[in-house]
Amino acid sequence: MTDDKRPARVPLTSGLVDSLKEGFFPEIQAAVSGLLSGTRSFYVFFVLSLLTIVAASIGGLDAVRIGYHHAYNVTREIPWGILISTYIFFVVTSTGLCIVSAIGHVFGMKDFMPIVNRAVFLSVVTIFAGFTVIFFDIENPFTMAIYNVLSPNVASNLWWMGTLYGAYMAFMAIEFVFLLLENHKFATYAGLAGFLTGVAAHSNLGAIFGMLHGREFWYGPYMPIYFIASAAMSGGAAVIFFTMIGYKVNDELMEAPMKRALEAVSKLTAFMISVILFFTTWKIITGLVGAPGKKAVIMATLNGPYAINFWVFEVLLGMAIPLALLLSSRFKNLKMSFLASVLMIIGIFFMRYDLVVLGQVVPAFHELGVNEFQGLHPYMPSFHEIMIVIGGMGIVAAGFLLGERIFKGHKSSH
């Protein structure tokens, strides 16, 4: 917060901040010089991420050319596949980054301050990646831009989700600009606005599923609550993951305040994992009684076609191993925290996938016992769908790496 704490970092930040104050042209100069001064690992990863974006763009455009109904494996019965789940994966991460950053920046927990700039920046990058992925899922995205405004349905969770996330992205971007300008008063206001719209948007995303009364697996208040809790968990993992890699690509040694911040985030993450474990446990136990459609899904996850997704990815990689790593290292060993965050991000990707697909696998007419709808509906992502998912990852990677260089490791005056 005060100048006496930051002399060591002045050379890193002053360039951009000064250039912003001086005008546009020096800013570009600073950005370019920042880019060129990168480490070798930076260039390797950056070129790789650009390549994935190029490859995915070709895949995405090809999907547009041949038509989504040919390119994607989604069906009448399972209209939402991996593109929707990946969109959710990105916006959950974004909302989580916003929540974790707000703990420091909006709610004033000092230990969290050092991670704020990077988290806010990445919340914008991840939601942009999410929007890009869903752009390739929605059949008429340009119609959406028009009729979301001209013909809003305020009873629709999807309308609220889209509209609020649009506002959220703007607030987070504004917050980031104010953070760069070191205007912390306005940055906090923007951060608060971003936090509120983010939580509202994200719980509405959960409510899209929770308010579908024809879908037993989703229906109920569980979804909006779960979405917010799991966002905080994802945000923790993302902060640890990207901060650690950031220091790697910048080839810098981590300062003590940042270490303390990551320890604090690790504690929060471990706590949120416990919350989600608790939620998941009760979701399963309650699902084992009553509604037969729900029970069929629960059995498919426990001991059926989705058992590997659930036990290996969701439970072991997503929660159990990370929690064990974090607890056993007493949050002090950042390498363990990093490993935990990597495993969590993989596991969480599967959590989103399972959540979206499993809500649709039970046939609408399963209780009729008709020949057409015996067993669960199948779904496997197509090549085009996977390409677009990889493209989304590429956008996050490229955005993250660019941010590290342009904003020089997201050092701030906190």
Place this chain on the structure above:
Amino acid sequence: MKKYFAFLLTAVFFHASAAHVTLAAPEETGHGGDIIYTKPVKGVLFSHANHVEAVGLSCDSCHDTIFPMEARAVQKNKDFTMASLYKGKYCGACHDGSMAFASNTQCARCHIGVKGFERLQKKSK
């Protein structure tokens, strides 16, 4: 002799019509196998096995009085309808509610529909 000839004709007819279900030759089963009508509506199954083996009817219970030997010949007739059945013609001769279940009940017992028709076609291929 006449009957034998009719059987032969039936067999030839079966082999000639690829679009229709090919069935076990009458020589092997001793009866005409499954007959599937496609007119006036698609997918009505008459099972010789059921009527001959399970119920124990003989050929001359129906042939050539109610039905000619040639399979599906009756579906060319304009009056091969449910209304005729209710008047005691064709299947309705027995399916009157006293000898066998009435032809205005249990529709899907004989009407196997397009789905049943296509399934049998697939099976015979």
Place this chain on the structure above:
Amino acid sequence: MFKIENLKKESLGKLPLLERREFLKMGFVVTGVFAGGSILSLVSNAEKVFASAGEFAEKYPYKPHYSMVIRQNLCIDCERCLEACRTTNEVPDYGYRTAILEKHVPEAVGQKTEFIPVLCMQCNDPPCVRACPTKASYKDEVNGIIRIEKKKCIGCKVCMVACPYNARYFNNETRAIDKCDFCFETRLSKGEKLTACSAVCPTGARTFGDISDPSSEVYRMVHQLQKRVWVIRAEAGTKPNVFYMKS
């Protein structure tokens, strides 16, 4: 001699009446439809209480309130309805607005198969309409048919996910969600009285009409106590306007 089996049978037959009375006690009037123990829509109307079983729902929210009664046992899967629907409504080969489902019950005595025609249930409380972000899916204010305003459809497919009846698909030719509209655009709006499927059905399995009109066939089929009338997935709470029964 008192036999519990007899008692059960008897009370089952009276169940609809009893349930109805329970609702009336609660101060509700059955205004949508009452069907074999499933109450399909309710409007609070404390001052109006029916005394006898013969008096039924008088109020329907739409005029005409289009409805279809499917006599399930009459369906023989000849699929003329499916053909008529395709040609009338230009349904592409990868989609359908109505389907016939087949159910095998091997342990049944006699007939072991039944066919169940399904289509959009034109719900009174439609999840698809609530879920649609741009009001592209809407319930016609006059006749209650769930319709699509194609130009507003963004193709997000949330309505497909929301529908408990698998009644929707994305039509790549029109670039919008497509679904059964009781042939409103192709027939009813042009003066026809029946949907293509009900007009072509040779057995009368699909009866179409205005259920708010007591002289209509659909009204008389639903408002009786002799035969059970039901809706598919009543538990989803969508109050469908497509009813099922056996003749």
